[in-house]
Amino acid sequence: MLDGILLGLDAALSLQNLMMVIAGCLIGTIIGMLPGLGPMSIIAIMIPVAIKIGDPSAALILLAGVYYGAIFGGSTSSILINAPGIAGTVATAFDGYPLARKGKAGKALTIAAVSSFAGGTVGAVLLMGFAPALASVALLFHSAEYFALMIVGLSAISAFAGTGQVAKALMMTVLGVMLATLGESAQFNAPRFTMGIMDLQSGISFITLAMALFAFPEAMYLVLDPKRSNTGSADGEIKDLRISRKEAKQIAPVIGRQSVQGFLIGVLPGAGATLASFLGYAVERNLAKGEDRAEFGKGSVKGLSAPETANNAACTGSFVPLLTLGIPGSGTTAILLGALIALNVTPGPRLMVDNPTIFWSVIISMYIGNVVLLILNLPLIPYIAKLLMVPRNYLIPFILFFTMMGSYIGQNNSTELLLLTGMGIIATIMRFAGFPLAPMLIGFILGQMLEDNFARAMNLSDGISFMWERPMTTILLIIAVLLIFLPSMREKIAAKRGSKVADGD
Amino acid sequence: MFQKNKITRRHLLGVALASGVGLTMASTSAFSADIDSIHFLIPGGAGGGWDGTARGTGEALSKSGIIKSASYENMSGGGGGKAIGYLIENAASNHGTLMVNSTPIVIRSLVGRFPHNFRDLTMIAGTIGDYGAIITGKDSPYKDFKDLVAAYKKNPREVSIGGGSVPGGMDHLVAAMAFQGAGADPTKVKYIPFDAGGKLNASILSGEVAAGSTGFSEAIALAQSGEMRILAVTSDKRVPAFDKAPTLKEQGIDVTFVNWRGFFGAPGLPDSKAKAYRAAIAKMYDTPEWEAVRSRNGWVNIHNPGDKFVTFLEAQETIIKDLMTKLGFL
Numbered sequence: 001m002l003d004g005i006l007l008g009l010d011a012a013l014s015l016q017n018l019m020m021v022i023a024g025c026l027i028g029t030i031i032g033m034l035p036g037l038g039p040m041s042i043i044a045i046m047i048p049v050a051i052k053i054g055d056p057s058a059a060l061i062l063l064a065g066v067y068y069g070a071i072f073g074g075s076t077s078s079i080l081i082n083a084p085g086i087a088g089t090v091a092t093a094f095d096g097y098p099l100a101r102k103g104k105a106g107k108a109l110t111i112a113a114v115s116s117f118a119g120g121t122v123g124a125v126l127l128m129g130f131a132p133a134l135a136s137v138a139l140l141f142h143s144a145e146y147f148a149l150m151i152v153g154l155s156a157i158s159a160f161a162g163t164g165q166v167a168k169a170l171m172m173t174v175l176g177v178m179l180a181t182l183g184e185s186a187q188f189n190a191p192r193f194t195m196g197i198m199d200l201q202s203g204i205s206f207i208t209l210a211m212a213l214f215a216f217p218e219a220m221y222l223v224l225d226p227k228r229s230n231t232g233s234a235d236g237e238i239k240d241l242r243i244s245r246k247e248a249k250q251i252a253p254v255i256g257r258q259s260v261q262g263f264l265i266g267v268l269p270g271a272g273a274t275l276a277s278f279l280g281y282a283v284e285r286n287l288a289k290g291e292d293r294a295e296f297g298k299g300s301v302k303g304l305s306a307p308e309t310a311n312n313a314a315c316t317g318s319f320v321p322l323l324t325l326g327i328p329g330s331g332t333t334a335i336l337l338g339a340l341i342a343l344n345v346t347p348g349p350r351l352m353v354d355n356p357t358i359f360w361s362v363i364i365s366m367y368i369g370n371v372v373l374l375i376l377n378l379p380l381i382p383y384i385a386k387l388l389m390v391p392r393n394y395l396i397p398f399i400l401f402f403t404m405m406g407s408y409i410g411q412n413n414s415t416e417l418l419l420l421t422g423m424g425i426i427a428t429i430m431r432f433a434g435f436p437l438a439p440m441l442i443g444f445i446l447g448q449m450l451e452d453n454f455a456r457a458m459n460l461s462d463g464i465s466f467m468w469e470r471p472m473t474t475i476l477l478i479i480a481v482l483l484i485f486l487p488s489m490r491e492k493i494a495a496k497r498g499s500k501v502a503d504g505d
Numbered sequence: 506m507f508q509k510n511k512i513t514r515r516h517l518l519g520v521a522l523a524s525g526v527g528l529t530m531a532s533t534s535a536f537s538a539d540i541d542s543i544h545f546l547i548p549g550g551a552g553g554g555w556d557g558t559a560r561g562t563g564e565a566l567s568k569s570g571i572i573k574s575a576s577y578e579n580m581s582g583g584g585g586g587k588a589i590g591y592l593i594e595n596a597a598s599n600h601g602t603l604m605v606n607s608t609p610i611v612i613r614s615l616v617g618r619f620p621h622n623f624r625d626l627t628m629i630a631g632t633i634g635d636y637g638a639i640i641t642g643k644d645s646p647y648k649d650f651k652d653l654v655a656a657y658k659k660n661p662r663e664v665s666i667g668g669g670s671v672p673g674g675m676d677h678l679v680a681a682m683a684f685q686g687a688g689a690d691p692t693k694v695k696y697i698p699f700d701a702g703g704k705l706n707a708s709i710l711s712g713e714v715a716a717g718s719t720g721f722s723e724a725i726a727l728a729q730s731g732e733m734r735i736l737a738v739t740s741d742k743r744v745p746a747f748d749k750a751p752t753l754k755e756q757g758i759d760v761t762f763v764n765w766r767g768f769f770g771a772p773g774l775p776d777s778k779a780k781a782y783r784a785a786i787a788k789m790y791d792t793p794e795w796e797a798v799r800s801r802n803g804w805v806n807i808h809n810p811g812d813k814f815v816t817f818l819e820a821q822e823t824i825i826k827d828l829m830t831k832l833g834f835l
Contacts, residue, residue: 142708143708198586202584338802
């Protein structure tokens, strides 16, 4: 392995490849900041460029840089304007945006950058050490296990609701799952719930729903409740960019746990950064105690750090099945696979043997890339954070513009704008009525995978026997049950003892 | 640039095609009106197969100087139905537009997913294609397609076939056609749909499904890395790009299938314009720019211009209709 690392260092530190890392990270960060353009579309656009380069190592280093640069930059719009551009940064908005509203935008961006850096770097170490060993793990997961994993993800939703809100949160989750069934699914050759409207056949797109649930109501809120928006960061200064020692102590264990957990979830084909960030958030909330826990959702540094660490680690983890099995775990890595094949490189178990330079230089470039991202981002944070100082009457059209652009740009379909406005108005009303919107979006994202995998597992085993016949499925389902009941049981026991625990909101 | 245009046009008659499909249009079209630019209408989002085909074709056409510029418009919705509807409703103002499409336009109009079918459009040409392939993991007990058929005949519930399209979609139909050709009951296929190629491949490798039905060009990479075995390909003869893969035909099963991709114009497109488009596309095959795009994407040249395209589509429609009726989808 040492040979490999040296080989990789040698290749990755060449002037050309260093330029590729820097260029990739820069492009990725900038485009990733715009809601609507996820890493997938950026990489698709970049492919002809990469192919022109011709050298597969350099091309893959560039594309990988764009990929994690976009995940890195994606958190910015989540934190500043509550508009998560990609599913992987939805959870970032839960605590990142409240922090920004408290005038701590600079600190929030710094925490996100540091967490991303740590997650990405730990991920790269794990990738280097365990890629070959983990390859087989990816194949242990069949549809049945994915179904159970989605159940775990959904049951973690009770973590997103304060005490007494669990019913509301579950309701919103179910609503999200229902929305996910709209249109055609891979499992059934028929449009569902489209009421004969052709525009609904492809269902609701993630980005439209995310904008409608998060960013659009935010803009409306600023109009309808000016008092609240005045309490924001209107005092002008971007104070405390730095993370205090106390906060560093708080997030260190979070980063440690989430970089490993996120990486492992990222290794599973199809699960990826989104699930990693949700589960990361939920696990950390469950682990937190007392006041710490009550902070979640109101601007907790832990709640911001967890998903940011996890999604970057998962992004690195998704390279395991790609490089070792030739199996792309996500849409983005699928496009990367296409680029590799076009460059006459066949990823698979033989890649490490046949093209060790490519394998190792890509991994080494990930370290370098993470350092580059940190160096690029930290000095820029004060300037990016100034965005929030823009007076409210200018900020509102700005948010609305990016909301509209985000949902239109991917599909070039004007129906998305109608859907966005309609759902956005409903979401605004629900927000005023005190319904949590995050569980709905999570239900929507996980719902489709839940249904697909459930239907596949049922079809394969001719019934639901897979739930108890496959040990790993059973274990995951038991974990899900525990996740639902444990928090409320813990509170009940605590209440009996008369001690004060997390009174929530 | 202009000079180069004239020279390449003289070389037009030399068009030769890998697929061996003859070309009769070229000589007549050399005299028809030239095209400056083409606006490509893509019925799906960025990054998909249609998107890649349109952008690749536009890139080859404009870089080789056959046309001056190409523009692109993604119009997703209704699984392509929205773009078809748009092209038909706004036919008069869309003479400069070519829409990309593929086999699903036949399947989807058969099941009535959208009210139109390919006959409502002006058929310009089929340009590229891909064959279907039946694949298994390297550790699978099925060494050739006959093994798979034998197991299927014994108990079809034990032989699950994964694929990347919906039930009743292309991958399902290819598997059903292959089993039908081998004398087994095509209606018993236990078809497991996956929504992305990566998940399907993982499922085949892990043994969750017995075999997979997928595109040949996707299967080649996995077969070359030694992870997968191609049991059968639906081409007429072995494909030079990977000639280790046996055809269904040589295994005694008379089934062939091509998933084509091609271009359509608006209804009522003037004949001269249609001819000019066909000529531009025919000219494209000879250029190094097209070869670069083609090999980068692993496409197979399958050129069906004009009337040939019509005949081809009608033949495919008949076969698919029969099979879908039998399978109970129609």
